[in-house]
Amino acid sequence: MKPTRYDLGNIDIAWCPGCGNYSILNILKNALDELDISPENLVLVSGIGQAAKIPHYLKSNVFNGLHGRSIPPATGIKASNRNLVVIAESGDGCMYGEGGNHLLHAIRRNPDITVVIHNNMIYGLTKGQASPTSQIGFKTKIQKDGVSSEPFNAVALAISLNASFVSRAFSGDIDKSKEILKKAINHKGLSIVDMMHPCVSFNKVNTFSWFRENTYYLEEDFDYTDRLKAFDRAIGKDKLALGIFYINERNAFEDNLGIYRNNDLPLFRRIPDEDKLRKLIHSFE
C-alpha cells in the first residue's frame, strides 16, 4: 500500500486479519488522495459494526453515530456546511437492515453525500448471523434451516427510486473500485456504492473466490442513463454486475434549500439578524 496523507501511523485496528475492510480502507484513501480532498474538509460518518469503524482508521473529521443511523447525520452535516465532503460508510446490516428507512428517504431527498455500504452478506461483529443480503438457504446459528427471506437488492431498489448515482464494486479489485468510488464522490447528489467484500471469519460461502466467480463488470459502453436497462442488469439472476449502473443528474437536497440562495456561508459562520427578529415579533401586534 502506498502511503497517503490520510495515514494515522501505527494504530490498533479491530478487523480480523485478511478482512475485506482493509482493502476498502486502502481504496478509500487512494480515491481521496487522487481527488485531492483534504482531511480537514472531509467528514466520514458511520453507524455501528466492523465496517463502521473505518472512520477511525484514517485522518478525517468523524461522526461515528448509532447503528443504522449514519445517513441522517450525514445529511444534516452536508446541509449545514456545503463545503464539506461527506461520506457515510457502514455495513449491510447497518445500512440495509437497521437503517433501511433512512436509505430509502435519502435516495428521495438526494443530499450530496456518498454512501458506501460494506456488503459482506453477513453480520460479523455479532458473530455470524444472516444479514439482509444473505442468500436464500444461507445457514447460520440463528437461521439454522437457512435464510428464507429474499435478499435485499440495494442496486435494484435504488434504481427503482430513481436514485442519483448507483454503483456496485468489489473490494478485491482495488483500481476498478477506486475509480467507481472517485466518480461517486465527485457526483453531485446521493451516490451509492454497494461495496461487496468477503468476511473471512463468518461467511464461508461468499468468499473471495466466490466473488471472483460470481461477478462481472458492466461493459465499458454501458448506458448508465437508461433506467430500464440498469434495472434489468440489477435484477440479473446469474452473476452480480459491478460498475456504475445508473446516473440521474438532479439537484442536490441542500442546493434546493432557500437558505443558500443569497448566502453561501455555512451555518456556523452565520450571525442571527436581530433587526429581522424584532420586525417579526412586531408583526404580532
Added chain:
Amino acid sequence: MVVNEFNNKLIIVISGQAGQGVSTVESILTSILKKNGYNVFATKEYMSRIRGGCNSSEIIVSDISINSFCDKIDILFPLDKGYSSHLLKRISRDTIMIGEKGNFYPDHENIIEIDFSSIARKLGGNIYTNIVIAGLMLGMLDTDISISEEFIQGFFGKKDNEVIKKNIEAIRSGMAEGISLKQIKINIEKKEFVKTNLLFSGTDSIALGAIAGGCNFIASYPMSPSTGVLTFLSQQSREFGIIAEQAEDEISAINMSLGASYAGARSMVTTSGGGFALMIEGVSLCGMTETPLVIHIGQRPGPATGLPTRTEQGDLEMVLYSGHGSFPRIIFAPSTLENGFCITQKAFNLADKFQIPVFILTDQYFLDTYYDIEPDTLDIPDTGNKSCIIESNLDYKRYELTINGISPRSVPGYGKGLVVVDSDEHDEIGHLTEDLDIREEMNRKRISKIEEIKKAIIPPVLLGDLNRNYVIVSWGSTFNVIAEALKNKEFKDIALMHLIQVYPLHDSIPEYLKNKTIILIENNETGQLGRLLKLEFGINIEKRILKSNGLPFSKEEIEENLRIALRS
C-alpha cells in the same frame, strides 16, 4: 326584556364541527379585539379528526389580563347541534346561547336566535357565517370598524378584492346585529397600551424563542401538538436562514439534527411523547458525543397514541430518564408565553455552552393558548455571535479533559484540526477506545459538567409571602391558572412555588417547603414532579391535585380543589 350585564370580563365559547371554522372566528375576534384595546385570551380543545365531531374555542375578553382557562361560559355560539359531554358540563342556566334555531341545546332557555346563515347567504353564501358571528361580537363590544376593515384586508390579503369586500360586508352586517342586541350589556374598559401588545400562541412563543436563540436547523416528524413549531420555522426559513426538514421518522429527525449541530448549526427537534420515545437512543448519542441539541416536547396524554389532540403533563419522567447511560441534561417547562420565548432562547445558549441536550416541555394547552402580552416582557438578546464554537488548531482534541468537564468545541472545516466524535467510548481525540481507565475518566468528565450546569439553575417562581402555611408546588403550563385562582381571598394562606426548570432542581426548594403543608398540582395522574422532589430532597407530599382526562385545569377547578385541600 331581561338585560344581562357583563362587567370587566366576558367569557365567550364558540363550538362546532371540525372544519366549520371555529378557529377562524377565534383568531379574527381575538386579533381585532386586542387591536381595539381589550385584553384577550383564547384556548381551544378539539377532537382528533379533520371534519365533524365537536370542537370548541374559549375567548375571554377583559380589562385586566386573565390568561387562564375558565369553565364558566357567559355566551356560547353553537355552530352546530352537536355538543361534547365535556362542553355540556360547562353550560349553566346563565349561559346565553346565540345562534340559529336548530343548533341550541334542547330545553336550554337562555337563548337569542339569530339566523346567521340567512345573513351570510344574502352576502353570497354560508361561507360568511363565521365572519358575521365575529362581527356580532365586535358590535356587542365597543370596536372601531376601521380596525376591523384593516385587519380583514390583511387576513384575506392574498385573495381578490371581491373576497375582501364581501368579508368586510359580513363584519358590518354582524356588527349591526350586535349593536341592536339590547338584551346584553357589556362593560369592559379598553386600554390604549393593549393596542400595541403582542398577541401570539404558545407555539409562536417557542418558535420565536428558537429564532432568538439562533436556531438555524430543525428536523422533525409531524405530531400533534408539536408540529406548529416546525411549521413556523419552515415559514421563516428563507428570512432567517433556517433549514427546516420534515424527516422520514423521529429517529432520522434527531440524528439529522445532531449531525447539523456537529457541523455547527444551532439545531432542534420538536415532537410529542410518542415521537420522542423513538428519539431516545438519539438523546443518548447526544449525551455521549456532547453535541448540543434542543428538544421540544409538546406533551399529550399517553400511553401510546393516547388522546392525540389533548393535553397532559405526563412525560416528565420519560424525559428525565431518557437515554441509556449517565449524562447531564437540562429540562425546562415554560410557565407563560413570555417565559416560553425567553426559555427557548436560553435553551439554545445553554445547549451550546454545556454541550448537552436541553429539553423544553410544553403541552397542548400551552401551545394552543393565545393571549396578549406587553412587548417589553420579551427579553430580546443583543444576539451578535454568542456561539461557543472555537477555531481548531492542528493538535485539537474534541474531548480534551478540563477542570469543569467542558471541552472546547470546534466544528469540521473550521481550523486545521479534525473533529472526531463517537458513540463508542472514546479518547480525548474522539477515537473509539476500549481502555477501561479512559472510559472511567471520560464518563466522569461528562457527568461532572453537572456542577457547572447547577450554577445556572433557574430558581422557582414564588407567589405570596413565606409566612403562609400552605405552599402549592407546580410546574410548566399550569402557572397562570393557579396564579389566577390564588387571587381569590379565600386562599390568602396559600403561597405558590412554581418550577420553570424541572431538572436539575434548584437547591433552595427544600428550604421554601420546610414546615409547610404542600399541595402538589400536576396535570397528570401520578404526580411526577412530586416523585422527583421525594427522590431528590426526600420531600413528602400528602395533598395532591391531579388531573389526566386530557383537559387543562380550569380556574374553578383549582379553586374547588384548593377548598377541599384546606378543609381536609
